[in-house]
Each structure stands twice: as structure tokens, then as C-alpha cells.
Amino acid sequence: MKHRFHYNILKKLPVIAISCGIAFTGCDKYLDGTQLPSGTIEAGDVYINDNMASTVVTGMFISISQNAGFGGGSGSNLGYVLGLYADELRSTLSGNFADIIFKNAITHSNSGYWSGYYGMLFTANAAIRGINNSTGNLVFKNQWLGEAYFLRALYHFYLVNMYGPVPIVLTPDYTVNNRLSRSPVADVYKQIIADLKLAQSMLPEDYTNGYGAATSSRVRPNKGAATALLARAYLYSGDWENAEIQATEVIGNNRYDTVALSNVFLANSKETIWAVAQRAPARAYEYGFYNGGMPATITPPQGPNSFSVFASASENLVHDFEPGDQRFTEWLRMTTILASGTNPAREVYFPAKYKSPANNVEYQVPLRLAEQYLIRAEARAMQNKGNAAGDLNVIRKRAGLAAVQPGNQTALLAAIAKEKRIELFAEYGHRFFDLKRTGKLDEVMKLVAPTKPATWESFMANWPIPPNDILSNPNLTPNPGYAQ
Missing domain, CATH: 1.25.40.390 (Serine Threonine Protein Phosphatase 5, Tetratricopeptide repeat)
Incomplete structure (x- = not known):
């Protein structure tokens, strides 16, 4: 009821x-x-x-x-x-x-x-x-x-x-x-x-x-x-x-610190501010949503849905990653769907922030430190403070990207918004x-x-x-x- x-x-x-x-x-x-x-x-x-x-x-x-x-x-x-x-x-x-x-x-x-x-x-x-x-x-x-x-x-x-x-x-x-x-x-x-x-x-x-x-x-x-x-x-x-x-x-x-991209979502990592654990031993839900044991190559008539995977990363999200961004290889997973009939082979990307099929290796993380840097960057930018880009660059550096120093407030806010899109994609509605x-x-x-x-x-x-x-x-x- x-x-x-x-x-x-x-x-x-x-x-x-x-x-x-x-x-x-x-x-x-x-x-x-x-x-x-x-x-x-x-x-x-x-x-x-x-x-x-x-x-x-x-x-x-x-x-x-x-x-x-x-x-x-x-x-x-x-x-x-x-x-x-x-x-x-x-x-x-x-x-x-x-x-x-x-x-x-x-x-x-x-x-x-x-x-x-x-x-x-x-x-x-x-x-x-x-x-x-x-x-x-x-x-x-x-x-x-x-x-x-x-x-x-x-x-x-x-x-x-x-x-x-x-x-x-x-x-x-x-x-x-x-x-x-x-x-x-x-x-x-x-x-x-x-x-x-x-x-x-x-x-x-x-x-x-x-x-x-x-x-x-x-x-x-x-x-x-x-x-x-x-x-x-x-x-x-x-x-x-x-x-x-x-x-x-x-x-x-x-108590908090940024950690390597591969460790961000591990249970109780130092980046975690607050996590949600399941009521009993289980793998993270997001692993099932986007992986579910799906192989790197799929032969039709099988498709992602054969593994109960019904969503992939959108093309424009994939496109928005900068060259050299380590989050592209660490937090996205490519699957090749082989050609079938008149349909050519295609490459599809899936979120891969959660990688482990084992129980309780990873927890859902609604609050983590990277967001706080981006919150402070935006708040400082809105106040026209010169140190806003420094917070943005903490997150970029962790991703293997060069520091940026946008020339005006509009450009800086756009850079922060794009960084937040990439850093927090598929995490609890941030983008929407x-x-x-x-x-x-x-x-x-x-x-x-x-x-x-x-x-x-x-x-x-x-x-x-x-x-x-x-x-x-x-x-x-x-x-x-x-x-x-």
C-alpha cells in the first residue's frame, strides 16, 4: 500500500x-x-x-x-x-x-x-x-x-x-x-x-x-x-x-580527500562524504544498470537488453569529453555490437563508474568531495572571485587535464558547468x-x-x-x- x-x-x-x-x-x-x-x-x-x-x-x-x-x-x-x-x-x-x-x-x-x-x-x-x-x-x-x-x-x-x-x-x-x-x-x-x-x-x-x-x-x-x-x-x-x-x-x-578515479566509488573511500549501502550484501545497483555481466563484444540477436541493460551513455555526453580526459577510459565502458544483416557494427558506451560484481565493494555515493570543489568554484565565480578557477582545476588535474583560466565570468561559469556535467554524470540528477x-x-x-x-x-x-x-x-x- x-x-x-x-x-x-x-x-x-x-x-x-x-x-x-x-x-x-x-x-x-x-x-x-x-x-x-x-x-x-x-x-x-x-x-x-x-x-x-x-x-x-x-x-x-x-x-x-x-x-x-x-x-x-x-x-x-x-x-x-x-x-x-x-x-x-x-x-x-x-x-x-x-x-x-x-x-x-x-x-x-x-x-x-x-x-x-x-x-x-x-x-x-x-x-x-x-x-x-x-x-x-x-x-x-x-x-x-x-x-x-x-x-x-x-x-x-x-x-x-x-x-x-x-x-x-x-x-x-x-x-x-x-x-x-x-x-x-x-x-x-x-x-x-x-x-x-x-x-x-x-x-x-x-x-x-x-x-x-x-x-x-x-x-x-x-x-x-x-x-x-x-x-x-x-x-x-x-x-x-x-x-x-x-x-x-x-x-x-x-576526513575527506580526492582519490584516484578508480577508487572514488569504493566503499568508504576518502572522497565519500555520505554513501548509501544496501540493506544486505549486494553489488552496487549501478553495476547492474549499465554492466550486468555484459561482454565487451555482443553478437546479435543479443543486445544490451539481453543482459538487462536498457540505457547507454548518450552520444552528446560521450562527445563532451575532452581528449586525454582519463574519466573517459575510467568511467565509460565501450561495447561493440557486431554487424547483423544490413546493420553495421557499432560501438556503444556505457557508464562504468561502478565496476565490481562483488558484494559491498562499492556503495552509492550521493555526496562526495569533487562536488564541493565545483560548488565552491561556481559560488566564487558568481562573486567574481579570482580563485574560482583553482577549484575547477583541482578536478581537471585529477582527470589528467591541463589547467584552464577562462578570461571572463561567462566563460568561467560555462567551464564549471561542463566540468560538472562530466564529473557527476549519471549521479542522482545533477545534470537535470x-x-x-x-x-x-x-x-x-x-x-x-x-x-x-x-x-x-x-x-x-x-x-x-x-x-x-x-x-x-x-x-x-x-x-x-x-x-x-
């Missing part, structure tokens, strides 16, 4: 159903959580001690590995879906789900993020209220609250970037939430920033586990993760000065979101659309809201352009 925005399934509170099944044998190892009880727990008893509070919060992180845009279903993974929707990926099989997204033909039935994020916002808000109201002795209260505020900010961040103005949900009370109107984008960012400041003030400097103990695992956010997401939120809201300040704090933190926030989406997509082939209209920048949620909330308005 889906968590719709109106939360009718939650009317029986104060019983909270702890999600995810809840007794996962691998959870302790991969999320550093507690032993999770199964079933449901009365809300008044949930937060009576650290073990119980940790159970709820750990369950939220388990949900992220399945939902929140980081799941293993190709239809729910943000990097995969938004890479197809924009200009990073190309579908390899006509008519399937990936092809529908690729051709920008989404409907509300393809837009499950709305219900997923609002369902998880309910859980985060219930945790925040329960932990704040707890009369128990919570030694690690700040950690549990900081993690919940971090997640609430994360969910609102993806909602506002996918749907435009959205309701800001700060309570688990469905009678309140079921009457909320959409808030302006600027107000959503104010809330995101407020939550991240709280998380920043509460989370420890070190990475900690579900027992509050220090750990080498980076799958729960620390202060650095809250700071990194805060830097992004300031950048997206146009607060260049604070974006620079927060990115500088992360860059100066000795950047095109939207910089006003370049229509320009780019109208050039790309005929090659899909598709038709691009400006309203497609914001995804459709489920009609049932609009019907159940008299104050919720739809995004224009979509059939309701």
Missing part, C-alpha cells in the same frame, strides 16, 4: 509500523544499526531508550536503500531516471520503461517519487517529534535528531527539484498535511537550510553507527555530510557567499537539476529532443503530481501540462 500525501493509512496512530521488514540479518553490518524488532511498536514506547530510537532511525536509512531515489529498480533510481530524462543516457530498447522516460513521455504513473518522499517525510517527522518528546534517557539524542533532520532536508530537496513548489511537511499529523498548499521554491529552500543547520549542530564530527560509536563506515551522515548538503542547498538558492563558506568547511576537513536552476533546460532539451525522438515543452521541467493526492487535498494544485 502506498503512502499517499494525505496519509489515510496512518490514521491509526499512535501505532508506528517500523518499516523494511524489520529484521534484516545484514543491517547491523552494513548500516551499523541495532538489532531490529519486527512488527509494530506503540509510539509512546518507541523512543524510551537509545536502542529503540536507533531502531526507528536505522529503519529510515534502510528505506533509503530501497526508496528515496537510491533504489535498485531502474524505474526508481534518480541517477538512472533523470539521466535518461535529460541528456546523459539513451535507451537501448524501444517501448520499455527506460524508453518512456528517455522520450520525456512521463505520466503520474511514472512519477512515484512524490508518494515515496512524502511517505518517508511522515516517518522522519514522527521520529523528530517522538525523540524531542521522549522522557527517556537518550545518550545519543542529538545523533538521532540530527540524522532525522538531515533526511527531512534531503527529501524536501529532491521534491522541490523534481516538482517545483511543493508542500513543506513538518508534522506527522495527516489532518494538517492533508490541507497544505504548495510553498514557493524559495520557502522550501529556507526550510531545507534550517533543517540542515540543525543537523549540522547535532551530528558528530566522526562517523557513528547505530550504537553511537565511532565507525569507519560512511553510510550514516555526520556533520560533514550535513555541511556538504547545506553547501548544495545554498548554491541552488543563489546564496553564493554561504555556499562558498560551507563548501570550504568540507574541503578543509581532513543544474539545467533547471540555471535556466538552461529548455535550450538544451529542445536541441536534444529530436534525437530521442521526442517533443520537449517547458512544463516538463516539473513532474506530474499523482491525481489522487490532488483530489484528496483541496489546497493542492497540479503541475500544468499533464492529464489528471
